[in-house]
Structure formats: C-alpha cells, structure tokens
Amino acid sequence: MPSSVTTSEGQLNRRDKFRAYMQAFNPTAPAWEAIRAGLVLENLHQYLYRNLAARADLEPGSQQLLVGGVGSGKTTELILAGRWLNKRSQVLPFYVDVSTETDLSSLNSGALIAGFGRQLGRRLAEGPDAKGHTDERRQKLKDSYAKVTDYAYGKTELLLADENDLWVEDAISEGGDVPPRRHYWHEVPGKLKPPLPPLNRDIQEVRAPLEDLLFTAKEVHKDVVIIFDGLDRLLDATKFWSVVHQDLRLLRELKVSVIVTAPLSVLFGVGVGQSISDFFDRVHHLTVIPSDSASTSLESVLEKRGVTNLLDPAKAYLICNYSGGVLRDLISLARDAAEETYVSDRDFITVPDIEKVGRQLGTGYLRGLGTEAINALLHLESSKSFDLSQPSNVELLLTRRVLEYSSTDFRVHPALQTVIQRPEPQRA
C-alpha cells in the first residue's frame, strides 16, 4: 500500500519537523547549549558581554555587577563573557553558579570565596595546570586546596583543651574514637554545607591558601576572573548585599576581577541602589527589549532559532508583543504556540494559537494578584507612572508583572494586560 506508507512517512516528517523546532525553542535548555548550537544572537544587548569581559581583562581587581529581571538573558551574557576571555586573553576565567553549589537561603559571607577557591584549587592541583610543578610545589598546592576545601565544607579537628575546661571530659566520653586525654574533637562548619549555621569566623582565614593558589595561577595565566552567577535569585537586596560585601572586598584586595549577577531590587530597592553603585566599578542593567516597531531585535531572536519553519514571518511580531521583550517568555511563547499547533494536528502556527498561549502566560501572571495590586497595574497603565518607593510595586517588578524598559519606563507585562479584568466604565 504505497499511499499508506507515504502518509505515515508524512506524519513522521511532521513530527521530526516539530521536534527540531521545539529543540531550538527550549526555554529551559542550559544557556551554554544554546550558545554552542548557534542559537544565540550575540549582539542582542549591543555586545554587552564584550564590555564585561574587556573591563575584567584590562582592570585586574575590577568588580562589575550585572542586574536584570528574571529571564532577561543574564546567564547567556556571562557565559559569552567567559568564553571571550578564555579565547582572546591570557586571563583564566571561572564561572560559578552559586545557587547550584549551596543553599542560598542560608548563605553567609565566605561562601563566594569558598566556591571560587574550590574551583581554582581543583584546576591547579588536579586539573590541566597541575603538571610541570616540582614535587614540593605540587604538595604545597594540594595543601592549599585542602585548606580551601575545609573552609568550604567544614572539617573535624583535634584541639588541645584548656586545662580549666570542665566540659572536656564529657565531650571525650561522648565521642566514638576516644582521642588522647585533654584533647577534644571540634566540628568546624563549612561554608557550602547546607544548612549553614551562623558563622563568626573571619573571612581572612582563607586568604593565605587562596593567595598561594593565585600566585601559581598568575605564573601561567596573566590574571584570574571570577564570574558569579545565581545571586540574582536573592530577590531581597539586603540579603544580596550581606552575602557579597565581605567576599568581594577580599577578592578586590587579591586583585581578582569579578563579575556578579544581582536582582532588580538592588537598583530599585529602597536605600540600596546608592551603596551598590558606590561599591561596584560598573553596574550594567540588562533592561527588557522593547517590542515596538522601532526595534526588530526580538524578531531576529525568533528568526535565528528558525521560527519561520512553522510561522509566517509577518506574524512573528505577535509573539514578540505578547512576550513584552522578556527573552525567556519570548522563547516559551514560540514553543507553546507550536505545541498548540501540533496537538491540534495543524502544520503551521496560526494567530489563534499565539493568542491562546499569550493568554495562558498572562493567566499565570494574574494568579495571586489581589485587588490592590491590580489597581496599581491599572494605575501604571493609565498614568505611566510607577512609584518604586512602595515595596509592593517592587514586588510587581521582581515577579515580572511589571517590566522595566529603562530606569524610568515601566509597563505592565503585555500578556498580563490581555487578561486583567477592567472595571465597567461608569455611565453618567
């Protein structure tokens, strides 16, 4: 039955076509995968990553902050910056996503240093830079790496007890392995071991082993750059500041260039913005990309990923409009529209498909909003003004119900706008 075979092959091709499209529009794929697959538009933010990388390269010890809302493409810029440094300079870059290493909810100062020290130590003591050292030097590197690891994960050490400590006998009798008399086992908590107790140890404790590792690193590479991702998850600016302050001070003293992400609240949170701009050499704000007729950037993002395989290019603007310029929303909407098309047994995305997924996205943003918050959104819509001294308004910004196109241009997320119910106009 040749006709049957043809139909089946047709279905198979259809499925393959949708599968390939879905892979290109995967909003949860790791950023490095999208970069490697050539799906990223490197000039989307006017080559911001090159600015980040060049400053870190040219000014050892410089500290830069990358601020942006959820889904704005921060990680992509950071990874591009790291790749650029790796390829084009003598700098040794490290990328650490702090939120994968430790429980940020109990993060304390010292944790960034611990994460960085571990990566540096591993590279020098066990990685590609471990070769070519004398035995003595190799041992010293291993010792420093071990000290940094202890600092990160904690250790149990044997301490000499004070003669007058009456509780020493109890501590000894409780332990499994009885240590020599007048000594006791003491648990020293690490920086990255969740849950973290409050720590009183001085961050300077890890300075010496870190300096030793950096000395070796700089013999091979010119300088070291550390990129800290994931700190933008700390939506509370005060918490963010308390975590980074001490660690970044030490890294500046050690002449290590730093690029670090931060949430939008550090720019707009009450009383925090000023200290951030004083502390960092450069603050980069990754704003939302406008989807108006003056800019075709968003459409270029879709085109780069092959949207035209399933969508009439003249209709791509609809997806851009619903996204409001939030990159992850843009990718999600393009994927969801194709998914609607696929499950409806159609071959090409239609306008109703886009409208349906746009409303779905908006409904998600709408849930959880009380009357007061909806009134604030309607007020923004009509007056174009947005009072950021109100913590509830900062919340709307952090949850992406309100988008920032510049430090003075705020708008309601367009997908949310389509599902907000407006009061009936009063009749005279």
Add this chain to the structure above:
Amino acid sequence: MPDFSTEPLFEIARRLEIRGETGWLAVLSPAADSAADLDQLQSELQSILQMPSRVIQLERSTFEELREALHHPHNDAVILSGGTGLTQEKWRSLDLMRSALERRGPVVLWLSPGDIGNLTDHAPNIRSFIGGSIFLAGPDGGFMTEAERQERLKELSEHFGFSGDEAVRRAAANESPHEPEFVEWLVLLGRGDLL
C-alpha cells in the same frame, strides 16, 4: 477570572513528549485528594515518554535531598508534588535553588489549584521556567463515550493511513511507529498490553 486550559493527563504527557528533553510544566490537580490522579499522571508519563517516572514530595525534601534525587538519575521523568500546598517560605527556598533543579529529563510540577498564586508570587524563577505551560488536569480517554472513542479511532486510522487491525499487527511485530498517537491508538483499541 480567566482560567488555564483543561487537558487530559494523556494530552499533557503528549505535550512533554513532543518537546523532547528538559521540558517543564505545571499541572493543577483536579481535587484536594488527588492521589489516584497523581498515579495516573505517573503512568501516562511512563507510557507516552517511554521512560521511568518518579514522584518526589517537595514539602519534605531538603535542598540536598532534592538536588540528589533530581540528578540521580537525571534523565527520567520527575513529578514534583506540592501536595495540598506549600508554604511561602518553601516556595522562596525552592526558587533560590532553581539552578540546582535543572536536569536533563522532564519535570512536572503537580500543584493544588490554590498554589499557583504562590508560585507566581514567591518563585518567579521557577515560574519563568514554566512560562504559560500551566494546565488543569481534566478527564482522560477513559471518560470518553463510545461514540467519542469510535470517532477518535477513525481519526487515528486516517492519521496513520492504516486500519486498527494493522496497528495491532505492527505493534505485535515490534514495528510500532515511535509516536504518542500510536500509543493512544493501542490503548483505545484495548491493546495497551502491546506497549
């Protein structure tokens, strides 16, 4: 108040299947006591995605436990169940660890309908991964009337270009097309045993 699309669990699994790896979505359970629905979702994922699936309770899991469970293994299908609802504090702590939740296999958040507001309010990073992929769990093919079943069988026959008997023959001969619709066809034909 606008609501999310209602989809049978089978369709939800089908959506994940076409996405390929690393898909995330949220399903709102139809009732407060939805253990049976959760079991059904787990088996739908298993048969449509043709991979093992697991349920992990979010409320009871610490950072370390969750990270460990999601990465060992990292490529099966996982349902993260919020039970009857999570506290705001729990949502905030989950949001902080979103990077640690990222994995190769698909992730389904199984939530009570009232919890979606908490997700948007207190876990914007996780919500961003979910996007608009939030569905209300609806009745599945098991609730079809006989007329609906016959209509769907006809559609599937046209879709593949051969009869139900031929579908059974191909499945028995291990010549099944790797398509979720084919799995659905066999189930509707009462030959789920051939999967």
